Amino acid sequence: MKTISAEGGKLLLLVLWLQSVPRGHGCPAMCVCYSEPRPTVACQQQGLPSIPAEIPVHSQRIFLQSNRLTAVRSTSFSSCRNLTVLWLYSNNISHIEAGAFFGLDKLEELDIGENSDLRIISPTAFRGLSRLHTLHLHRCGLSELPMGVFRGLHSLQYLYLQDNHLLTLHDDTFLDQANLTYLFLHNNRIKIVTDHMLRGLTGLDRLLLHQNLVTFVQRRAFHDLGKLTTLFLFHNNLTELSGETMAPLVSLQYLRLNGNQWVCDCRARTLWEWFRRFKGSSSELECHVPLAGKDLKRLKLEELEGCYDSWRLPEDGGYGRARPGETPLRAPVPRCCLQDMDKSSIVSSKGLPNSRQITQHPPKAKENISKTKAVETEQAQNGTHRKHRLNDSPSGALSTLSNSMEPPGLSGELEPSSNPSGNRKACSEGPCLKGHGSVTRAPDLRFIPVVLLALGFC
Numbered sequence: 001m002k003t004i005s006a007e008g009g010k011l012l013l014l015v016l017w018l019q020s021v022p023r024g025h026g027c028p029a030m031c032v033c034y035s036e037p038r039p040t041v042a043c044q045q046q047g048l049p050s051i052p053a054e055i056p057v058h059s060q061r062i063f064l065q066s067n068r069l070t071a072v073r074s075t076s077f078s079s080c081r082n083l084t085v086l087w088l089y090s091n092n093i094s095h096i097e098a099g100a101f102f103g104l105d106k107l108e109e110l111d112i113g114e115n116s117d118l119r120i121i122s123p124t125a126f127r128g129l130s131r132l133h134t135l136h137l138h139r140c141g142l143s144e145l146p147m148g149v150f151r152g153l154h155s156l157q158y159l160y161l162q163d164n165h166l167l168t169l170h171d172d173t174f175l176d177q178a179n180l181t182y183l184f185l186h187n188n189r190i191k192i193v194t195d196h197m198l199r200g201l202t203g204l205d206r207l208l209l210h211q212n213l214v215t216f217v218q219r220r221a222f223h224d225l226g227k228l229t230t231l232f233l234f235h236n237n238l239t240e241l242s243g244e245t246m247a248p249l250v251s252l253q254y255l256r257l258n259g260n261q262w263v264c265d266c267r268a269r270t271l272w273e274w275f276r277r278f279k280g281s282s283s284e285l286e287c288h289v290p291l292a293g294k295d296l297k298r299l300k301l302e303e304l305e306g307c308y309d310s311w312r313l314p315e316d317g318g319y320g321r322a323r324p325g326e327t328p329l330r331a332p333v334p335r336c337c338l339q340d341m342d343k344s345s346i347v348s349s350k351g352l353p354n355s356r357q358i359t360q361h362p363p364k365a366k367e368n369i370s371k372t373k374a375v376e377t378e379q380a381q382n383g384t385h386r387k388h389r390l391n392d393s394p395s396g397a398l399s400t401l402s403n404s405m406e407p408p409g410l411s412g413e414l415e416p417s418s419n420p421s422g423n424r425k426a427c428s429e430g431p432c433l434k435g436h437g438s439v440t441r442a443p444d445l446r447f448i449p450v451v452l453l454a455l456g457f458c
C-alpha cells in the first residue's frame, strides 16, 4: 500500500509538471507557453512576485501584466533576443535595472504602464530599441523624464506618458521621434510648453496635452507639427495663445481649448484671426475675462479692442500677475497694449460695420453690439487720463467690471436680446477698453447715446 501511494504521488507530480509545461520544453511555472502565431509566454494574472527565471530564449512575446512584480533585472530578458512584445503593465515595479532591455533590438512594443511606484526611468533604459514602435509609460508616477531617454528610438509611433506627474519636459526630448504619431501627455502637471520641447515631431498626428497646468505655450512650440491633426489643450490654465504659435499647425482638424481662462482682449486678437483661417473643428473658448463665458471665436473683432487690466485681478485669479522683480511667465503688460500705431487703422476701419474681416464670419445676432462697441472704442481712443484714474481708483477694476459686465443675459451665450447699451456702459466705465497710451478717449461719455440714437439703436 505504502509503495503504491508513493508511486501515485510521483505520478501526480508528473501530471502537474506536465500541465505546467503544456507544449514544448522549459515553460516557467504559472505560465502558459504556445508557439502560434508566435512563440509566446503568457504569465499574466498569476500573482507572480518576480519575473520567472527560465523564460524560453526563443520567446517573441512575453505577457507578465497584472502580477506583483516589483523589479526588472538586467538579466530578466537578456537572452530573449527575438522578443518583439513585452507586457509588464499593472504590476508594482519600482525598479528597472540599467540594461534591463539592452540587446532587445527586435522589441516593437513595451508596456510598463500602471506601475505607479516606478517614479524613475534610467536615461539609458531604452537604449538600442531601434525597432520599438509602441511605448507605454502611463501612470508610472514619473515626475521627470531624463535627458535623452528616447534617443535612438527612431521607429517610435505611439508614446503614452499620460497620468504621470510630469512637470516639464527637457528640450529636444523627442528629437529622434520623427515617426511618432501619437504623443499622449494628458493629466500631468506641465506648466509651459516650451519652444524646444516638441522639436523634431515632424510626423506627429495627435498631441494630447489636456488636464495639465499649462499657462503658456511659447511661440515656436508647435513649429515642427505640420502634420498634427488633433490637439487637445483643454482644462489647462491658458489665458492667451498667439495666432503665430498656431500658424505651423497647417493640418490641424480637431482642436479643443475649452476649460481655460482666456482673456478676451487685445491679447486674443491674433488667435481670433487665426480662427478665421482655421478650417477644422474646435471646442468653445470660453472667455474668462472680460466677457466672461462668451466664446472667443464668436466675438467680433471690435470686442477684442482694449486691454483688460490683468494687474488688477484678485490674488486668487492665479494668472497674469507678477510681483516686481519676479520673472513673469509672459509679458506682464501685453504687447498689444503698447503698440498703438496699427491699432488706429483697425479702429478707423472698424467704424464701418461691414469690414471684410467681420463679414467673413458673421457671428449671428451680434450686429448691434458690435456697432455699439465700435462707437465706444472710438470714444475710448484717448485713454491716457482714464488709465490713471483707473489705476488710482481704490475700487478694483475687477469689481467695477464684474458688476457692470454681467447684466442678466450677458454672462452666457450672447443673445440677440442682449442689451447693447448695458454692454456699452460696462465697457466705457470698466477697464476693458483701457487706453493704449497714444490713443484718444472722447472726454464726454454723454456723446454715446447721441451716436446710438443716430444709428437707430435706442
Ligand SMILES: *[C@@H]1O[C@H](CO)[C@@H](O)[C@H](O)[C@H]1NC(C)=O
Binding pocket: 057, 058, 059, 081, 082
Ligand atoms: C530568432 O529568430 C531567428 C530568425 O527568425 C532564428 O533564426 C533564431 O533561431 C531565433 N533565435 C532564437 C533564440 O530563437
Ligand SMILES: *[C@@H]1O[C@H](CO)[C@@H](O)[C@H](O)[C@H]1NC(C)=O
Binding pocket: 068, 070, 092, 094, 117
Ligand atoms: C508595492 O510595493 C511597495 C514597495 O515598493 C509596497 O509598499 C506596496 O504595498 C506594494 N503595493 C502592492 C499593491 O503590492
Ligand SMILES: *[C@@H]1O[C@H](CO)[C@@H](O)[C@H](O)[C@H]1NC(C)=O
Binding pocket: 154, 155, 176, 178, 179
Ligand atoms: C521611421 O521608421 C522607419 C521604419 O522603422 C525607418 O526606416 C525610418 O528611418 C524612420 N524615420 C525616421 C525619420 O527616423
Ligand SMILES: *[C@@H]1O[C@H](CO)[C@@H](O)[C@H](O)[C@H]1NC(C)=O
Binding pocket: 235, 236, 237, 259, 260, 261, 316, 317, 318, 319
Ligand atoms: C487651472 O485650471 C484648472 C482646470 O481648468 C482650474 O480648475 C483651476 O482653477 C485653474 N487655476 C487657476 C489658478 O486658474
Ligand SMILES: *[C@@H]1O[C@H](CO)[C@@H](O)[C@H](O)[C@H]1NC(C)=O
Binding pocket: 365, 366, 367, 368, 416, 417, 456, 457, 458
Ligand atoms: C438691432 O437693433 C434693431 C433696432 O433696435 C432691431 O430691430 C434688431 O432686431 C437688432 N438686431 C439684433 C441682431 O439684435
Ligand SMILES: *[C@@H]1O[C@H](CO)[C@@H](O)[C@H](O)[C@H]1NC(C)=O
Binding pocket: 382, 384, 438, 439, 440, 441
Ligand atoms: C489725448 O488727450 C490729451 C489730453 O487731453 C491730449 O493732449 C492728447 O493730444 C490726446 N491724444 C490724442 C491721440 O488725441
